[in-house]
Amino acid sequence: MYPGTVYRKHEPIFFQSLGNPFIFRCIDGVLIDGNDKGLSRSVYRSCSRRDQLGPFQMSDESWLTATLQNPLAVGQYVNNCSHEKAANVCYQEFDVPGHFPVELKQYLPNIVYSHDMESHLRCVVLVTLRDIKQGEELFSNYYTVVS
Ligand SMILES: C[S@@+](CC[C@H](N)C(=O)[O-])C[C@H]1O[C@@H](n2cnc3c(N)ncnc32)[C@H](O)[C@@H]1O
Incomplete structure (x- = not known):
């Protein structure tokens, strides 16, 4: 998955975006800030705690730490493909349905x-384009999104 704070088109992201290579742009202009440092980190943690519902966390904060609760929430580290290194994953956007169980939201890194x-809630997952061997680096095409 591609973790981070989700911004709709009109929402202010100027300061968070300065020098930030971890902003993912969805087809409809929604942005996901997957930077785990600085202002981006503070904003994510703040929003996550704002939305906490009693004992239920509404998102996974562990991608900001070394102890991952969801080890698949590392999509922000995937590099762009090249002539030598073809893409082996692609991006799939989806919106979490309203009836998604509240007790499972703690596993969503957005x-x-x-x-x-x-x-x-907009989420983006990375889907393999072929079988991937253990230890193989993942590459995506930054300019292709499946909707
Ligand atoms: C989303 S981050 C990818 C993870 C990043 N390489 C890292 O170590 O944190 C995007 C940034 O990675 C670098 N990057 C991505 N693909 C690359 C490539 N094929 N060659 C060189 N740098 C790349 C660029 O600096 C880009 O702005």
Whole structure:
């Protein structure tokens, strides 16, 4: 998965985006900030704690630490493909349905920057394009998204 704070088009991301190579742009202009440092990190943690519902966490914060709860939430580290290194994964965007179980939200490494009753949480997963051997580096095409 591609972790991070989810911003809709009109939401302010200017300061978080300065010199930030971890911003993923979805087809509809939604942005996901997967930077685990600095202001981006503070914003994610703040939004995640804002949304906590009693004992239930609404997102996974562990991708900001060395102790991963969801070891698949590392999509932000995948490099772009080249002539020598072809893409072996691609991006698939999806919106988490409203009926998603509340007790499972703690495993989702995404949180919305602000709330909007009309939209659901955007997530992006990486899907393999062929069999991947253990230890093989993942490459994606930064300019291709499957919707
Ligand atoms: C989303 S990050 C990828 C992870 C990053 N390489 C890291 O170590 O944290 C995107 C940045 O990685 C670097 N990058 C990605 N693909 C690359 C490539 N094929 N060759 C060189 N640098 C690359 C660029 O600096 C880019 O802005």
